[in-house]
Amino acid sequence: MLMTDDILTSTTLPVMEHFYTIQGEGFHQGRAAYFIRLGGCDVGCVWCDVKDSWDASKHPQMSIENLVAAVTATPAKLVVITGGEPLLHSLDVLTSALQHAGLETNIETSGSSPLSGHWSWICLSPKKFKAPLPEVVPFANELKMVIFNKSDFEWAETYAAQVKDHCKLYLQPEWSKAATITPLIVDYIKNNPQWQLSLQVHKYINVP
Numbered sequence: 001m002l003m004t005d006d007i008l009t010s011t012t013l014p015v016m017e018h019f020y021t022i023q024g025e026g027f028h029q030g031r032a033a034y035f036i037r038l039g040g041c042d043v044g045c046v047w048c049d050v051k052d053s054w055d056a057s058k059h060p061q062m063s064i065e066n067l068v069a070a071v072t073a074t075p076a077k078l079v080v081i082t083g084g085e086p087l088l089h090s091l092d093v094l095t096s097a098l099q100h101a102g103l104e105t106n107i108e109t110s111g112s113s114p115l116s117g118h119w120s121w122i123c124l125s126p127k128k129f130k131a132p133l134p135e136v137v138p139f140a141n142e143l144k145m146v147i148f149n150k151s152d153f154e155w156a157e158t159y160a161a162q163v164k165d166h167c168k169l170y171l172q173p174e175w176s177k178a179a180t181i182t183p184l185i186v187d188y189i190k191n192n193p194q195w196q197l198s199l200q201v202h203k204y205i206n207v208p
């Protein structure tokens with residue numbers, strides 16, 4: 001029979017990078033957070049800001065035990081699992097181990113693969129390139145729509161209509177278009193105050 005410690009040592013995930021920083025986006029923006037960026041994505045957003053993450057085989061496998069140890073070596077209380085598309089992997093064991101260590105577990109996901117894991121907070125960021133699975137959408141605590149062109153506002157509303165009551169609604173400018181798109185987002189939010197602005201603050205202050 002496998003004991004808990006054996007499961008943690010034998011279960012590995014492809015890790016592109018892991019780092020302690022502040023959450024730059026969305027509801028938890030400004031909080032200290034330990035980021036774990038898993039390799040692998042099958043969504044293919046043309047404007048993705050982390051394309052090097054897509055090929056999982058390029059990234060070393062790390063044991064869950066070593067990942068948890070890296071986080072607990074810092075004062076972090078919050079861990080953000082991102083990628084790549086983290087839901088390409090089964091995240092039950094990783095998130096159980098992190099929660100067992102007393103950590104909050106947040107995820108950044110497109111929702112395009114089946115939901116696994118135990119989550120304190122789910123940030124859903126739907127993509128036209130591979131839409132979220134309908135069964136994932138009701139679990140979102142936060143909907144964060146990247147706005148790349150004007151047609152994305154209408155598309156954002158189709159997801160706002162599907163999330164649960166009290167789900168936070170964010171519009172985030174696509175980074176390369178931020179200078180021209182942000183004023184449109186500001187106008188849109190003034191007319192539709194259920195939405196809030198999410199900026200990628202880490203990119204303005206040059207932290208990871």
Ligand SMILES: C[S@@+](CC[C@H](N)C(=O)[O-])C[C@H]1O[C@@H](n2cnc3c(N)ncnc32)[C@H](O)[C@@H]1O
Binds near residue numbers: 047048125146173176
């Ligand atoms: C790199 S993705 C990884 C997690 C997951 N694959 C997803 O897309 O939600 C992390 C966050 O960055 C956002 N993002 C990616 N590229 C962006 C860009 N060029 N401008 C603004 N936000 C971007 C995504 O929408 C997502 O909310």
Ligand SMILES: Nc1nc2[nH]cc(C(=O)O)c2c(=O)[nH]1
Binds near residue numbers: 083
């Ligand atoms: N500081 C910081 N905040 C973030 N919020 C979401 C990110 C991501 O790439 O998932 C991210 C990131 O890469 N860095």
Ligand code: SF4
Binds near residue numbers: 083085127
């Ligand atoms: S789903 Fe996320 S990681 Fe994948 S291409 Fe889109 S933004 Fe990048």
Ligand SMILES: [Mg+2]
Binds near residue numbers: 049050
């Ligand atoms: Mg990022």
